[in-house]
Amino acid sequence: MHELGATEALIELAEKECAKKNIPKPKRILAVLGALSSYCPEPILMYFDLLRSQHQILSECELAISAEPAVVKCKKCGKERKIKDMGEILCPTCDKAGIEIVSGKDLYIKEIEY
Numbered sequence: 001m002h003e004l005g006a007t008e009a010l011i012e013l014a015e016k017e018c019a020k021k022n023i024p025k026p027k028r029i030l031a032v033l034g035a036l037s038s039y040c041p042e043p044i045l046m047y048f049d050l051l052r053s054q055h056q057i058l059s060e061c062e063l064a065i066s067a068e069p070a071v072v073k074c075k076k077c078g079k080e081r082k083i084k085d086m087g088e089i090l091c092p093t094c095d096k097a098g099i100e101i102v103s104g105k106d107l108y109i110k111e112i113e114y
């Protein structure tokens with residue numbers, strides 16, 4: 001399960017953010033998962049639950065993950081659009097399939113509530 005590494009990275013990032021913003025006990029981490037990411041939200045939530053107890057400041061913190069559509073750019077005409085999965089590779093404007101991913105591959109922290 002490669003989500004374990006992603007969860008560890010997310011926790012590390014959350015700890016850094018909390019240290020930077022002087023948040024002693026965050027209540028909730030709002031994370032965003034891009035539609036083209038290779039991760040599934042369920043295992044991330046499960047690993048977070050397991051790992052949380054090993055991290056003092058996150059012991060009472062919840063994780064919420066929301067999905068975000070990916071933004072891709074057509075290599076032919078340069079038009080950007082949002083897609084939900086790789087099945088939508090054909091450009092509706094020029095009918096070509098080459099795309100460049102602008103965003104939507106990552107898992108990142110949007111907000112930390114405290």
Ligand SMILES: [Zn+2]
Pocket residue numbers: 074075076077078079091092093094095096
């Ligand atoms: Zn196009």
